[in-house]
Amino acid sequence: MAIRVKQDGKTLKVELPLEKPIRSKSGKTTLVASTHGVITTPVRYKGRNIALVANAFVYPKKEVSNPE
Numbered sequence: 001m002a003i004r005v006k007q008d009g010k011t012l013k014v015e016l017p018l019e020k021p022i023r024s025k026s027g028k029t030t031l032v033a034s035t036h037g038v039i040t041t042p043v044r045y046k047g048r049n050i051a052l053v054a055n056a057f058v059y060p061k062k063e064v065s066n067p068e
Contacts, residue, residue, distance in 0.1 A: 005041040005052060012043065014054055021058075029057040 001017035016033035023030050033056035043050045 003035060003039065005039075005043055005050070007043050012050065014052065016054055016056060024057070027060070029059055031055060031057050 001015075003017070004013075004015040006013050016035070018033050019031070021030045021032050033054075035052060035054045038051050038053050041050045041052055
């Protein structure tokens with residue numbers, strides 16, 4: 001599935017396909033969808049194409065410590 005960007009009235013709608021999760025270098029987040037940098041869309045605003053950067057991520061599960 002490709003990245004899809006469209007205008008719906010006064011709303012910009014972006015669809016990003018979910019990807020194989022990639023852990024960040026710091027380990028604080030896991031990337032699940034991305035444009036992988038700036039993309040220029042066919043959607044226009046005041047005669048100019050809209051450029052877009054998007055990243056979707058999740059935080060790792062918090063580990064529950066077992067006090068014994």
